[in-house]
Amino acid sequence: AQSVAQPEDQVNVAEGNPLTVKCTYSVSGNPYLFWYVQYPNRGLQFLLKYITGDNLVKGSYGFEAEFNKSQTSFHLKKPSALVSDSALYFCAVRDGPGGSYIPTFGRGTSLIVHP
Amino acid sequence: DTGVSQNPRHKITKRGQNVTFRCDPISEHNRLYWYRQTLGQGPEFLTYFQNEAQLEKSRLLSDRFSAERPKGSFSTLEIQRTEQGDSAMYLCASSREGLTDTQYFGPGTRLTVL
Numbered sequence: 211a212q213s214v215a216q217p218e219d220q221v222n223v224a225e226g227n228p229l230t231v232k233c234t235y236s237v238s239g240n241p242y243l244f245w246y247v248q249y250p251n252r253g254l255q256f257l258l259k260y261i262t263g264d265n266l267v268k269g270s271y272g273f274e275a276e277f278n279k280s281q282t283s284f285h286l287k288k289p290s291a292l293v294s295d296s297a298l299y300f301c302a303v304r305d306g307p308g309g310s311y312i313p314t315f316g317r318g319t320s321l322i323v324h325p
Numbered sequence: 326d327t328g329v330s331q332n333p334r335h336k337i338t339k340r341g342q343n344v345t346f347r348c349d350p351i352s353e354h355n356r357l358y359w360y361r362q363t364l365g366q367g368p369e370f371l372t373y374f375q376n377e378a379q380l381e382k383s384r385l386l387s388d389r390f391s392a393e394r395p396k397g398s399f400s401t402l403e404i405q406r407t408e409q410g411d412s413a414m415y416l417c418a419s420s421r422e423g424l425t426d427t428q429y430f431g432p433g434t435r436l437t438v439l
Contacts, residue, residue, distance in 0.1 A: 242425060244427070252432055253329070253431050253433045254430040255430070256428070259425060261425050302367075311373065312358070314370075316367050317366055
C-alpha cells in the first residue's frame with residue numbers, strides 16, 4: 211500500500227521569505243514522487259517529480275524539492291516566496307518500476323504568502 | 326501542445342438526473358485517468374484507461390458510474406441517478422506510457438447536485 215501525508219493544512223509566509231511545504235510518504239518499493247499546485251476552481255498543475263538520481267529536484271516557477279530516503283520525505287521549497295505562489299499544493303506518491311500507475315495524493319497544503 | 330480539456334466546466338443538476346462529462350486528453354497520451362475531488366481533499370482515483378481498455382476501477386466507482394473511451398482518444402464519465410453526495414470536482418488526467426507516466430490534469434468539471 212502507498213500513502214502520503216501533508217502534516218500542515220496551511221502554511222503562512224511573508225513575501226520574499228523562503229517557504230517549505232512538507233510531505234512524507236510510504237511505499238513498498240522505490241517511490242516516484244510528485245508535486246502539483248492547484249489554483250481556485252482549476253485543475254492540478256504539475257510542478258516537479260523525483261524518479262531517481264539527484265535528491266534535489268528543480269521544477270517550475272522556481273520551486274524545488276528534496277528527496278530524503280531515510281526520512282521518507284519530499285519537502286517542497288522555494289528560496290523567495292511570491293504572493294502569486296498562494297495556492298493549494300499537493301504531494302503524490304506511487305510505487306516505482308513495476309508498481310501501480312495510480313498515484314496517491316495527500317490532502318493538500320494551503321500556502322498563503324502575505325505581501 | 327494543447328492541454329487536457331474537460332467539458333462542461335460546471336454542471337448543476339437535480340437529484341436523480343443523469344449527467345455526462347467529457348475529457349479530451351493531450352493528443353499523444355495513451356493513458357487517461359478520472360479522479361474525484363471534494364473540498365479539503367486531494368484527488369481520489371476513480372478509473373484508468375490505457376488506450377480504449379479500462380484497466381482499473383476504484384471501489385469508489387459505484388454501479389451508477391460508468392466511463393468509456395471508445396476510440397482510445399476522448400473519454401466520457403456518466404453518473405446515473407445522481408445523489409447529493411456526488412457533488413464534487415471531477416478531474417481528468419492523461420499521461421504517455423513510459424518510465425515515469427507523469428499525469429497532466431484538465432481544469433475539471435464541478436458538479437452540483439441539488
